[in-house]
Amino acid sequence: MTSSATPRPKEARALRRRPQLSDDVAVHVRNLIMSGGVRPGEFIRLDETAAELGVSVTPVREALLTLRSEGLVELVPHRGYVVATLSRGDINDVFWLQGQIAEELTSRATAAIDKETLDELRAINVKLARAVEDSDAARIEDLEFGFHRILNRLAGSAKLSRFLLNATRYTPVHFYSADHGWGDAAIASHDRLIHAMAVGDAEEAGRESRAHFLDGAQRLISHLEDVGIWD
16 A cells, blocks of 8 residues: 555454455455545555555455445556545444434334343443453454344344444444543443333433444544544
């Protein structure tokens, strides 16, 4: 990739070789774009990206084709792939969609919640608090995903859950797991969400879930402003 004033994430490392390798590359580059690691107008070089991740050029090319279909990169004839424009409105739209879907799923899940599941959610949140305290990014990401996966499955709406999963691919998870402030806010949000579900308040539980995603949008926009993505 071309050089940039914004430092590359420290966790960039050789990816494991498996059939879905191009998907892994797409996740990596998508996270870079959404977190400001590469900026609109910068070229993403096939050979440099492949060397950085320890893979061949083929999965990188496949990944960039995927990102082109998502509108995150554009192909410049005879020059390669360039990062597409990313506006504040784009960020707000992505997280608005996530929040709307999550609100509905959480509301539906509240009607089906039981004591065993509430206890499981509380246990996950305790583990999440420990992971945040230890700055264990990988653990934070796994626990956050696991918490919301329980809610989504409980909602009994497979197609809607799939839509949310597709929407959250634009979330730069490494950015959030490295933000201690976000971690503390997520734990508090989970506590309020669990309480609302425990008393059967589906409306409040849904609002809390949506607010969690809107908070994510605000934090990301503030970060992108700080690194000068729109200067």
